[in-house]
Amino acid sequence: MADLLGAVPSAALVIDVRTAVRAANATAHALLNGAGHLSSLFTPACRAQFAAALLSASASGEAQHGLELEREDGKTWIMGSLAPCPDDGDLFVVTLSDITSLKNRLATCEASENRWHSALVGSSSGVWEYRADLDQWYCSDIWRQIRGIGPDEPIPSETDAWLERIHPEDRERVAHCVDRQIAGDPDYMTFDYRELHRDGHYIWIECRGACIERAPNGRPLRISGTDTDITARKQTEERLTHLSRRLKVALEVSRVGVFEADFDLGTSDWDDGMFALYGVERKEEVKIGGLWESMLHPEDREHVFGEVQRHVANLLPFSDEYRVILRDGSTHYIRSRTLPFIDSDGHRKMIGANWDVTGDVVLHRELERAKTLAEARNEELEEAKARIEHIALHDYLTDLPNRRYLDQMLDRIVADCDERGQGLAALHIDLDRFKQVNDTLGHNAGDQMLRHAARVLRDAMHHNGDFVARIGGDEFVFLTAYDGDDDALAVMAERLIAELRRPIVFEGHECRAGASIGIALERDGNIDARQLLLNADIALYHAKNAGRNRYEFFCRDRRHQMVTAHRLADDLLRALEKDEFVPHYQFQFCARSLDVVGTEALARWQHPERGLLAPAEFLAVAEEIGVVAQIDGLLLQKAVADAARWRAEGLRVPKVSVNVSTRRLHDPHLTQKLAVLSFEPGSVSFELLESIFLDESDEQARANLAHIRKLGIGIEIDDFGTGHASIVSLLRIGPDSLKIDRELVRGVARSPEQRRLVGSIIDIGRSLNVKIVAEGVETRDQVRVLAKLGCDVLQGYGLAKPMGMEDTFAFLRAESWRAA
Incomplete structure (x- = not known):
């Protein structure tokens, strides 16, 4: 037996059912290191596993293979096999191999796979692979989610079927890109295109891929890559392109020139507007200390150079106004807006805009408030968007919210009332005699009357959640929480009528308008805000018909009368x-x-x-x-x-x-x-x-x-x-x-x-x-x-x-x- 064990290259030994060692070769002795029982080498869990394998081998008489056993030190793994001895059924032959390096490599691979999988999931990228040798496709769950395809739905493998889902304007280009990608052209490893989503709309896909395995004859065997949904990014780029186009038009119309100077390199970069502004040809070289400085008016140089030096040293943006003498001898006034900064290379730079204010100083003071090109790249775009939204949602004359803003706010106001357990009251206010004021004293007097009305209504907003909007020529809506007190609303309406009836002075004339108010109420729960506004409008109609300069509460009978009158009309x-x-x-x-x-x-x-x-x-x-x-x-x-x-x-x-x-x-x-x-x-x-x-x-x-x-x-x-x-x-x-x-x-x-x-x-x-x-x-x-x-x-x-x-x-x- 000893000779037989010695012939085995790996650790081999004979044990009994209690794992006591009866015989062992030199490699096994070194592994045992003096231990009398084989099971003493392993962790408790592995001892139980080994004991179960012994019982199974003893009962069946069959060998047990592939036992992965961890040593008590937690650092070594051993692969074991055992089989009953042919001559003695109570003894077992055991062979052991050290598989620690294999286990470590597997753990490293598993960790690496987990990292790559997490990275792909985190980047929302879908993985795909095509095995040309097997004509098989693999597409990850994220790849399917991007397109709205279920995890078990079949994916057409034919190229023509896939191209049918590509946007018609992109098909020819995509087919070319795929061919070049398979051919290994690095310029085509990444391309984007539009693909039809399962819901019927197009999404933008960024495809990254390459042929990663080829046959000896060069035929592609495996093409692999990732797809990423970049629809949101494309939409953002489109919006930025539109805004950039508008800004470019604005610069051209306003005749503004933009420059960027690098103080460390001594260079200055002018756009076409700057060359036109200073009356020089674009082919001329522009350097710091050269062309622009030579055209400064002698009396303004010291001031201008001092402002530039001070603000660049402290990286402070600044505005300035100075004179330049053009080559035709004419003197022009130039207004500038400049922003010093440190770029990513650590260079001291300055970006700015110049424009001629000689002809109309007032007009170009308005342009002074415009941001320079560098400021506009980030913050100015957001501010412009905020201004546009404000203009779109507010009345230009009174700065009150307009009807569009009111429509947007209705659901939120109703939700707030529901949360507080309150009802909602709507007051529809219409100015009396407003047309007469416009016709007799002009629209400027009418505008002042509307501003006065807006101030009165704005001052009446005493509660959190009150909302006032101008919804028409001389019509306003006042929304306020309703707690069941009709008398309080009546007092409020009387006070508003009294304040709106007060005269305002316009060009020495006293102007009076007065007001009629329609009031509609909704108790708490299931508030229909749009019907509430309609009811307030009906109440206003009756207030005006009853003699104006008064308020009326809405009642259902009047609504029926209005409906009947509308049908009759x-x-x-x-x-x-x-x-x-x-x-x-x-x-x-x-x-x-x-x-x-x-x-x-x-x-x-x-x-x-x-x-x-x-x-x-x-x-x-x-x-x-x-x-x-x-x-x-x-x-x-x-x-x-x-x-x-x-x-x-x-x-x-x-x-x-x-x-x-x-x-x-x-x-x-x-x-x-x-x-x-x-x-x-x-x-x-x-x-x-x-x-x-x-x-x-x-x-x-x-x-x-x-x-x-x-x-x-x-x-x-x-x-x-x-x-x-x-x-x-x-x-x-x-x-x-x-x-x-x-x-x-x-x-x-x-x-x-x-x-x-x-x-x-x-x-x-x-x-x-x-x-x-x-x-x-x-x-x-x-x-x-x-x-x-x-x-x-x-x-x-x-x-x-x-x-x-x-x-x-x-x-x-x-x-x-x-x-x-």
């Missing part, structure tokens, strides 16, 4: 497009003979769903959306056409009266619109409301009235006796007829006071040679009394109700009003 516009407005005629009669002397054309809307509608159903909304004049014009056209039909039928209707709104009377194109109508002079009359016109002094209205008279159109004053017109105004207009309002006619048969009042109006008309028309005549007694008082014309339900055109023919032929 839409229907009105549709009705005009589909020609649904028709005239109904109420005939007028001579008070003495009861002959027909005219008719009034009354607007009716033939609504497709609601039937025939009188003006009371739609006139208010029509006035709001500005279509009353259009309806008036439409009725005039139809009335003129219907009058021609009566004449063709031999029916005598001497005159048609049509209501004319104040907007139509002020229409500068009214004369052209009337010119296209064909009617006999005296056959058409315009009815004007006393309350809206008699005291007007508009030049356009007077001009239109004069032209109306030239066309032979009569003028009637409607509802006389209920307005506020003066006799002087009446004389100035000189109407053909006055229509006594139905409220005065109603009691004329039974009230002496009413009779005297109506008689006075008739006397006034007679003295001015103006006919008097009584409206609202309903009884025989009214006909009798009015005829006795000297009234000229009668109109009312007692004689004829309004009727459609087709009903007028039978009515006129039957003359049934005489019997009635």
Whole structure:
């Protein structure tokens, strides 16, 4: 046995089941170093492992291989194998080999692999490898994540399939780069391109790769590399390119020259702007102490050199202004902005900008505030961005947040209210009489009024979270937390109205505007801020309609009214497009003979769903959306056409009266619109409301009235006796007829006071040679009394109700009003 063990090159020994050593070769004796039991060499864990291997070998009679055993010193690893002795089943032959160096190499490799894996993960780079000899691809999880590809999804191995995902503008270049990369061209080890992400958008990929193994014939076997998503970097570069382009344009437009001087090398680098500024050709050499210094005005040299020396020594940026004498002999004033610095090589340098301020010092003082090119490379770009964002989010006149800023802040304000367990209140503020201030004193006065309003609202921000914005010409929104105290909001609104009503002085004039405020509230929880603003707008609408200079709280009924009015407005516009407005005629009669002397054309809307509608159903909304004049014009056209039909039928209707709104009377194109109508002079009359016109002094209205008279159109004053017109105004207009309002006619048969009042109006008309028309005549007694008082014309339900055109023919032929 000893001879057999001695022939084994590695450590070999015979042990029993308790690991006691029975025989060993010289190498094993050296390893045991006097130990009687083999297990005593190993750590407890390895002793248990070795004992288990002995039991397994004893029970099965089979050898046990590949036992990795660590010595107690923790520094040495041994690979062991054991097998039962052929002659004695209670003994075992053990061979041992020192594998410490192998284990150390494996540990080093594992640590290196972990470091490289961590580095790749930390850099967000995806690893890829293509085995051309096996036609296999390996792509790491990060490589897949970059493209939105799942870990188990198959990856097309065909080059054409991969190229289909490349941006069309990059495909040809990428194919070329891949070919050069495989060929080993170092210029193509790195390239970038756009690839289609799984979500449908393009991402930028930076590819680094090379062929790392080739066949003896040079054919590539393994190509390996990394891909990195550089989309964010590309977007940043694009933004910087845009900003750099804008800065370049700004420099060109402002004629600014930029230079950089190196004091250690004695050189100076000028851009084209500097050469143009100093009137020299670019081919001339520029050195410190040469060209620029020679052009300085003698009286400014000492000052300029001193400023440069002091600031460069302390690396302090500075501005200066001095004179230069150009080669044509002219003297120019130059303003400069300069920044000394130490570059990465330790050189003392100075970068700066020069510009000519001779022509316009004020303009170039503005340019002085601009940063020089070096400052702009980092900090100035951020400041410019901040300024742009501020301008985009603030009103230029008042510096208050604008509507865009308000929209951005709404969700945050609501979130803050929810966090504090509070509600939200919105005050929509609109300045009263602002247009009058603009029209009478000019826009500068209006601007000062808006600044005053902004100061008042800004001063009212007493609570954390209050927010004020200017959202329109003279409209503001004030948002504040709401804790359930409506009275506090009312007090706040009254105080704001009082402050906004205070006069401001502009060029010696006191300007007053006043304000109307709409208030909307939302309790805590589920606040819909945009609906809240809409509700405040509705409340403001009602505040203005209620007389202005006041506040109103929003209520649901008013919202319903607004929705109804909006639908009616839409229907009105549709009705005009589909020609649904028709005239109904109420005939007028001579008070003495009861002959027909005219008719009034009354607007009716033939609504497709609601039937025939009188003006009371739609006139208010029509006035709001500005279509009353259009309806008036439409009725005039139809009335003129219907009058021609009566004449063709031999029916005598001497005159048609049509209501004319104040907007139509002020229409500068009214004369052209009337010119296209064909009617006999005296056959058409315009009815004007006393309350809206008699005291007007508009030049356009007077001009239109004069032209109306030239066309032979009569003028009637409607509802006389209920307005506020003066006799002087009446004389100035000189109407053909006055229509006594139905409220005065109603009691004329039974009230002496009413009779005297109506008689006075008739006397006034007679003295001015103006006919008097009584409206609202309903009884025989009214006909009798009015005829006795000297009234000229009668109109009312007692004689004829309004009727459609087709009903007028039978009515006129039957003359049934005489019997009635």
